Amino acid sequence: MTATVRAIADDYIAALAEREPAAALALGRGRPARPLADLSPEWLEERYALQGEILDRLAELPADAPDGVLRSALVERLTADRAMFDTGFTMRLAAGLASPVHLILESVEGLEIGADAGGIAVLERLEAGPAAVREYVRALSRARELGRSGRFSGTGVAAARQIRLLADQVQGWSDGDYFGHLERARGLPPELAQRADAAAGAMTAALGDLATYLREDLLPDAPVEDAMGAAVYDTMVAGMLGTPVDLAEVYAFGWSELERLVALSRELAEQLGGSGPDPVRSAAGLLDSDPRYRLEGVEEIVGWLRRRVAESAEVLGAEAFALPSTIDDVECVVSQASAGVVYYTPAPPDGSVPSRIVWTIPSGVPVVATWQEVTSVHHEGLPGHHLEHTVNRANATLHPWQRFLCEVHGYAEGWAHYAEALSDELGLIRDPAERLGMVLGQIWRSMRIVADIGMHTAWPIPETPLTDERVWTPGLARTFLEDYAMVEPDLARFEVDRYLGIPGQALAFKVGAKLWMEARASWRERRGPDAPLSEFHRDALALGPMGLGPLRALLLAD
Numbered sequence: 001m002t003a004t005v006r007a008i009a010d011d012y013i014a015a016l017a018e019r020e021p022a023a024a025l026a027l028g029r030g031r032p033a034r035p036l037a038d039l040s041p042e043w044l045e046e047r048y049a050l051q052g053e054i055l056d057r058l059a060e061l062p063a064d065a066p067d068g069v070l071r072s073a074l075v076e077r078l079t080a081d082r083a084m085f086d087t088g089f090t091m092r093l094a095a096g097l098a099s100p101v102h103l104i105l106e107s108v109e110g111l112e113i114g115a116d117a118g119g120i121a122v123l124e125r126l127e128a129g130p131a132a133v134r135e136y137v138r139a140l141s142r143a144r145e146l147g148r149s150g151r152f153s154g155t156g157v158a159a160a161r162q163i164r165l166l167a168d169q170v171q172g173w174s175d176g177d178y179f180g181h182l183e184r185a186r187g188l189p190p191e192l193a194q195r196a197d198a199a200a201g202a203m204t205a206a207l208g209d210l211a212t213y214l215r216e217d218l219l220p221d222a223p224v225e226d227a228m229g230a231a232v233y234d235t236m237v238a239g240m241l242g243t244p245v246d247l248a249e250v251y252a253f254g255w256s257e258l259e260r261l262v263a264l265s266r267e268l269a270e271q272l273g274g275s276g277p278d279p280v281r282s283a284a285g286l287l288d289s290d291p292r293y294r295l296e297g298v299e300e301i302v303g304w305l306r307r308r309v310a311e312s313a314e315v316l317g318a319e320a321f322a323l324p325s326t327i328d329d330v331e332c333v334v335s336q337a338s339a340g341v342v343y344y345t346p347a348p349p350d351g352s353v354p355s356r357i358v359w360t361i362p363s364g365v366p367v368v369a370t371w372q373e374v375t376s377v378h379h380e381g382l383p384g385h386h387l388e389h390t391v392n393r394a395n396a397t398l399h400p401w402q403r404f405l406c407e408v409h410g411y412a413e414g415w416a417h418y419a420e421a422l423s424d425e426l427g428l429i430r431d432p433a434e435r436l437g438m439v440l441g442q443i444w445r446s447m448r449i450v451a452d453i454g455m456h457t458a459w460p461i462p463e464t465p466l467t468d469e470r471v472w473t474p475g476l477a478r479t480f481l482e483d484y485a486m487v488e489p490d491l492a493r494f495e496v497d498r499y500l501g502i503p504g505q506a507l508a509f510k511v512g513a514k515l516w517m518e519a520r521a522s523w524r525e526r527r528g529p530d531a532p533l534s535e536f537h538r539d540a541l542a543l544g545p546m547g548l549g550p551l552r553a554l555l556l557a558d
Contacts, residue, residue: 003057005067006399009074012054013401019043025349026404035121035128036107039100039135041091041142048085051078069554070399073546077406080239080547087232088152092143094214095158095501096165097494100136101210104129105173110335111353113196114185118352123192126179127199130206137213144221154232160222162501167214174207226455226474226500233456237504241410241511242547247453250511254449255462257510261443262466262484268436280436284372284486287433293371298334301368305332305359305377312382315426320533321383324394330355330386334366341491342376344385346393349404355389357381372437372486374430378423379441384416391541402544409505410548414512417445421513444485445513448506451477452499474500515548516540519555 016023021032055078058071065071084090093099107125114120140157147156157163173179180200184193228236230247238244265280274283287293295301309332317323329347331354347355357380361368378384393403420438429435453459454472461470466484469476474496481492499506523536543554 072550240504243549344380384419409508417513
């Protein structure tokens with residue numbers, strides 16, 4: 001039988017399904033072969049080789065072979081994945097805010113151990129956790145070995161800051177018996193309760209061992225310098241965005257946007273009654289105490305979230321999208337675990353867990369002000385991540401790899417940031433207070449560009465009215481976030497540590513949104529000013545997730 005793009009993609013996802021549950025679910029196979037993804041160094045190296053084989057097979061096909069969109073998406077993503085592996089990042093990943101061990105936690109977080117199929121699946125993932133932690137330790141050791149041999153263009157050990165952060169996190173989970181406190185269904189049979197107790201104890205011990213390994217074995221070999229370095233950073237940016245970029249041009253764009261938005265925030269703040277040397281902070285104080293934007297209690301917060309999501313769906317369906325029938329399948333959740341973060345988790349392919357928009361607030365203090373968070377709800381919900389995920393997963397013409405497994409930060413975060421501005425265009429931002437909140441969010445994303453590039457390349461800070469400093473430091477990046485984006489100090493620290501641990505990801509938001517806006521403008525020029533915006537969104541999202549490089553070529557094509 002003659003090879004086709006789709007058949008080659010089928011072979012790739014089938015090979016992944018033996019080691020990665022998400023791929024098995026994407027294929028609709030039901031129960032995956034493994035409860036958790038294989039974190040071992042053997043699989044990481046085998047997957048690298050597999051991706052090379054798939055690329056070779058795709059290259060042998062005629063240039064005009066059917067399924068060209070799928071081919072473009074596959075070629076870019078597999079090429080980028082291999083390039084990031086070659087830097088050492090994939091195998092050495094020990095970022096304090098996103099590492100393979102975090103995936104273990106996320107696989108059971110917020111879910112209930114029970115006697116039904118779903119509850120037992122949670123228990124099986126918990127039971128598989130200790131072995132996965134040991135696989136991860138072996139991968140970190142193998143990365144160090146390969147780094148010493150010169151296999152990687154970067155280092156084989158993550159920076160000391162990230163190793164300390166991760167060690168502190170997993171030690172905290174271990175000391176607090178995090179996995180022993182997972183939700184359990186009422187009336188859980190004794191044999192399942194005993195299994196859960198044993199699995200939680202084993203996981204606690206494994207995490208303690210991991211913390212010891214990180215501090216005593218790996219940390220002495222960790223570089224003190226946080227910066228990735230310009231050459232390796234360029235590869236990381238291309239991988240995160242799905243396209244090479246001119247970093248100098250992006251850096252200049254980031255600074256231009258930052259200065260423009262800071263000036264706009266001050267204008268809006270003064271309109272809202274802000275005064276003194278810092279009118280934005282003054283206005284924020286007034287808005288935080290304004291009863292129109294104040295919510296008290298979890299029930300009131302959840303109710304507000306549900307109303308805003310429902311109202312957004314009504315406007316979007318009337319003016320800018322043909323919404324799938326599943327768009328309402330999302331839970332609005334408040335978590336009293338941390339402060340100031342709204343995030344989205346999509347449902348798995350089998351629908352065993354619903355999609356969720358989660359607003360985290362400080363434990364014991366269920367009082368929030370909505371004016372600054374409306375734009376986050378649009379980013380994470382509608383028309384942002386939830387809409388994009390729902391539309392793509394409802395598109396049965398896409399290959400399962402694209403529908404469920406192709407994850408590109410530039411595509412997803414770019415769309416969600418574009419969605420913030422689109423919300424304002426469509427009247428979902430209701431007044432100057434909510435618009436100030438939106439602008440502060442855009443300042444935050446602009447800060448990500450200049451800080452991420454500046455800290456990893458050591459490029460100087462240009463002449464700017466925003467600071468007299470000329471050298472980037474983590475402390476300066478935190479100060480910018482606190483002073484200009486009104487980010488709380490703990491969250492600002494979280495953010496900067498994230499930039500240092502996952503180079504290039506921070507550029508995805510504004511760089512991706514810029515592409516979506518450029519594509520829409522080009523489409524308007526070709527179709528005319530009266531062409532329905534829903535048609536652009538339909539045609540653009542129908543292409544499915546992919547890197548910004550192939551997406552640009554397809555969206556801007558005549």
